[in-house]
Amino acid sequence: MTVDAVMEFRRRDARDKLTGRTRYTIDRAAPGMLHAAVLRAEVASGRLVTVDTSKAAALPGVRAVATAADAPGRFGIGVSDHSLFADGQVRYVGEPLAAVAADTPEQAQAALAAIEVAIEPLPAVVTMAEALAPGAPLVHPDWQDYEVLPVGGARAGNVAWEATVVRGDVDAAFARPDVTVVESTFRVGRQNHMAFEPRAVVARYEEDRFHIETSTQVPWTIRNATARFLGVPASQVRVTVPPVGGAFGLKFDVAIEPFAALLAKKSGRAVRLVNSREEEMLTCLFRENAEILIRSAVTSEGEIAGREAVVLMDCGAHGGEQIFLTTMTAHTLGGNYKLGAVRLATRAVYTNTPPNGAFRACNGVYNTFALERHTDEIAAAIGMDPLELRRRTVLGDGDLGATGQVFEGDVLRPMLDRMEALRARTTPHEVDDGRLYGRATTVGTWFVFTGPSAATVNMNADGSATLVTSGVEIGSGSMMQGLPQIVAATLGIRPEDVIVRQADTDAAGYDVGVGGGRQTTSLGAASLAAAQDVRAKLLAFAAQLLEATPDDLVMANGRIEIAGPNGKGFTIAEVAARAQAALGPIGGTGAATRTGVPSMPGCVAGHFIDAIDIPVFAVHDCEVAVDRDTGHVEVLNYRVVQDVGRALNRSAIGGQIQGGVVQGLGYALHEEVSIDALGHIRQCGFETYRVPLAGDVVPVEVDLFEGAPSLGPLGIKGAGEVPILNVGATVACAVANATGRRVQELPLTPPRILSLLLGREPDLALPHIQPAFADNLLRPHGPEV
Amino acid sequence: MPTDMTVNGEARTSARDPLTPLIDVLRDEFHLTGAKPVCREGFCGACTVLVDGEPTVSCLTPVAMAGDCDVVTIEGLSSCGLTDIQSRLEQGDAVQCGMCFPGMVMTLSHFLAHTPQPNRDEVRAALTGNICRCTGYERIVEAALAVAGGRAEGRR
Known part of the structure; x- marks a missing residue:
């Protein structure tokens, strides 16, 4: 039986959302509901000497107080390194120390102020360079005691997880007489989701079970993580989810739900807990900052004989999503192109900074930035047109991916043709107004998380x-x-x-x-x-x-x-x-569930997904104008050819592409997070963290590429996550083309652009990535012994 | 001191401290949760309501400033179905998470009432104080232009 589910069906929730009737979690209340608040650490590293809640508990209206003693369990996606409250050691600014529930929000805040805390400061590692330095203080001195999922990533000290890929003889490829070796380094900062609805929860304890109503993407993770933290059977936790006011990956992990659940049990009342915008900024579970070295051996014909890369991902104080995401280097930075031999090392690094998490297309976004800028640098080094280089080397039918999986169908090459046709429909924007004009086309590989x-x-x-x-x-x-x-x-x-x-x-x-x-x-x-x-x-x-x-x-x-x-x-x-x-x-x-496409035996170590069931490809193109005087980059037009398998609802996909591209423009150009030497996030709201406004954006021209092989139902693929994938890459390549400068970092804020134009931006050195690949590894590539 | 005001056509009195942000009075005291407290610093526009006909960020407005004023929230914008801009936003498949739309709709309703035939740049400028994190704005701009276009049709 064939099912034709292609429709232009309009969403039924639009009317209530447009008239203010939708009740998100922040809009919910229950009779007799208490208001909760969380006390958070103000130092990045220290020994927790005292958390004395006795005075707070005695204040008027205070109904329940919770501390580490109430939540003995640990949780983590790959490594159980996350305790609900700081457990004797403070690891980041913003780490929870205690939680209270009171009749009013004001009483809850007064109770927080009455909690007596003593922390003995310890040296902190705020950057990955500091964390990887010899003799660095350990963010988790007891890392060896943590429960680990049975996947063989190497771990030691501040390296939370190390995943490696080795396929073929890379040393031999680099030693070939007919290759040019190109080496590039890149660095990116964090990105904040700025979901409009903050993390919010209303919890109850009824009939000996928890009922958690929360703004989340992962009801079952909330169920299981809450049970782990509180040391109760998971069957005692029920999670329901009202409409969610934006998530983008922010809500792909447990957040404040267990605090509310704990306080509801202790007080016997419904408990509401909503993050302030400042708390949202402080504990954002950002797209992580990262540092990348990538090196390739390429022939004059564009054949990539060998490639090696080291990617450092900052997971912050807990491993969280980053431990899983080490997997995705192989399928993104190791994607797009046919590679002769390849070796990749991805290291998730603990620092005394707020934990990072998932954000739409996650590390795919910066790995694609690095890979595509590197590809342009290769093209320049061998004197080949960058588009021609891509045409020759993109993955096609029967080609091997980094982990040895066999890709099916020619997808990227015809998509490049379609992009050329799309581009031909509009005339170049360039005018003689003193600005520097540039254009670029990039390709990207992402996946569906089956x-x-x-x-x-x-x-x-x-x-x-x-x-x-x-x-x-x-x-x-x-x-x-x-x-x-x-x-x-x-x-x-x-x-x-x-x-x-x-x-x-x-x-x-x-x-x-x-x-x-x-x-x-x-x-x-x-x-x-x-x-x-x-x-x-x-x-x-x-x-x-x-x-x-x-x-x-x-x-x-x-x-x-x-x-x-x-x-x-x-x-x-x-x-x-x-x-x-x-x-x-x-x-x-x-x-x-997962189909389980095979990789090549022995290629991967420490990976959660050895080969991707459903690859998703994207080709992006844009034109930019760079103002020499102000450093402002204007994106003049933007085009997307996206592999969707089969489009069930073209309007819905179009909305995702416009929205995803615009989030990517923010990442590429002005969404900047900085962390000071004491481990504080400097941006505390919309005033200091600059997201795209209506005046910043362009209508994205879209061409949906249908018909690529897909194991998805009805031949579909995920279409909402991937639109952000190559935006940073495309803007960066276009800016590099416009300015003739080496773009190695994002975001491309006006100060950074001016610094590039004036030749004041030093070439990016990453001394904590060792020049010899093997010197970066905790242990040689191979199965865990 | 209690604050008297008209909210969506009805006389209301707030018992809250006069410095309480208007949004908290609307949401917590009057249970009108349409306006959203997102940034609480006047940047995002999700809490926009009309105070004496003017779009106002209710997060930065002490309730006393709304005393004796006529306050209209998203709930009171229309007594019969959707307004033109709401219809166009619905038809245009513009809504995603939806948190910004109560404020967007208030801003655009006022803008379109005062600028009947805006061009694209004028619409974009009018949205400067209303952030949307999901949609990339384009369909919102299109919906506003469609309202203006529909009016022009109607006049012919």
Whole structure:
């Protein structure tokens, strides 16, 4: 059976959002609700001597106080290095020390002020260079005692995780007489999501269970992490998720939920906890800052005989998402191009800074920046047009990826052709106004984070269907468009007749969460399977009614009929009602998980995903004008050719591309996070952290590339995450072309541009990355021994 | 001292301290949660309401400043269905997370009432005080231009 779920279906939540009726977590309240607040450390490193809450607990209105003693457990995505409260040692400015709940927010704040804290300062490592220096103080002196998931990443001291890839003989490639060796270094800062809804939670403790209502992308992570921290069975935690006011990866990890849960249990009351904007900035789970060395051996024909790279990722005080993300170097910086031999080392490094996390396309964004700028430097070194170099070397059908996975289909090369056609439709912008003009085209490789998803579809006797999953509507529209479209198309009903249940861990099965481009693909695969289950049951029952076989029937436009002209049949509602009476209500379940595309044995160590199930490619192009006097970069036009597999809803995808590109423009040009020598984040709000405004942006020209192979349901791929992937790269390459200067850092703020133009920007040296690849490793590449 | 005001056409009295931000009175005392406290420093515009017809960031407005004023929030913008700009935003598939839209709609309603035939740059300039983190603005600008275009159609 083929399902055609392609529709221009408008989202059902728009009206309430436009009229202010949508109730996000921050808009929710409960009778007798208390207000919570969290006391946070003001030093980056120290020994926690005292947290005395006795005076605070005695203040009027204070109903509960919690400290480290109440939350004995540890949690972590790869390494359980995260305690809910500082556990004898303070590791970053902003680390929680205690939490209180009181009748009013003012009383809660007064209670925080009354908590007596003594911290004995210790030396801090604020940068990765400091953290990797010989004899550096350890952020986690007890790192060897932590529980580690059984994946063999090397760890030691301030290196939280080290993942390596080795394929082929790189030394031999670099020793070839016919190659030119090109070496580039790059550095990027952190990026703040600035999701409009801060992390927010309302928690209750009822019938010996926690009910956590929260603004999250990952209800099951919240369930499991809360249970770990509090030392209770996960089955005692229920998580429900109202509409989420923006996330972008920020809410892909546990945040403040366990504090509210703990205080709700202690007080016996509902507890509301909402981060202030300052707390959001302080504990942002940023896209991490990173430092990269990349070196290639390339022939005059553009063949990349060998490539090696070292990537340092700052995970902050906990390993968090970065430990997992070390995996993605292989598939991004190691992507895009055919490589003869390759070796990559990615090191997640602990520092005494606020923990980092996930942000739309994560390290793919800066790895693509590094790779594409490096590619342009290669083109210059061998005297080849950068576009020609890309045409010759991009991954094609049957080519090997960095980890030895075999890519299927020619995708990037025809996408480059499509970009050329798209570009030909607009005339270059260049005018003689004294500004420097430049243009660039880049390519990028990303993936869909497949993994377990579950769905149930209940067929109602009125002809509607209810889809139950752990999916969350974070704004992307997948719950409003893609998923109901898939179910509707499978069942032959209208998408508006598919009721979509928002996440409730008591109602739906496990799901990894909403992120990594997986919502319409993984949840979609599970939803498709569940709907097909229902379809088969309805067809079988209808076949009995019609004295036909299911194969004789068509199920479309709200009816099940015998195929052919004037075919006898019933409405689907009628079949569902009669089936309900005869057999009981009709329902179906579906599940999906990783397919598990193979890598080459022995190529990877310490990776969570050795090969990517669903690659997603992107080609971006833009033109910039650089003002020599002010250093301001204006993006004049922007174009995207995106590999979507199959576009279920072109309007929805278009909205994601415009939004993702604009977030990328902020990252490329002016979203800057800086950390002072004492470990404080300097940007504390919208005034100091500059996100794109309406006047900064251009309409993005979009061409959706369909038909590339995909293991996704109905041939689709994730489309919402990838639009940000090569924006930093494209702007950087265009600025380098405009100015003739070596762009090695992002963001390209006016001061940095002026410094480049005036020749005052020193070439980026990264002395804490060793020149010889092997000297960067904790242990030689290979399986854990 | 209590503060009297008209909110969405009804006489209301706030018992809060006069320096309480208007947004907290609207949300916590009057349970009008449409306006969103996002930055609380007047930069993002998500808390925009009309005070005596003027778009005002309610996070930086002490409730006393709204005393005896006519306050209109997103909930009170229209008594019958969607306004033109809301319809265009819905039709244009402009909404994503939606947190900025209550403020966007208030700003654009006022702008379009006073600038019936704006050009693209004027719309972009009018949105300077309203940040959107999801959409990249383009569809919001298009919706505003479509409202103006629809009016021009209507006159012909």
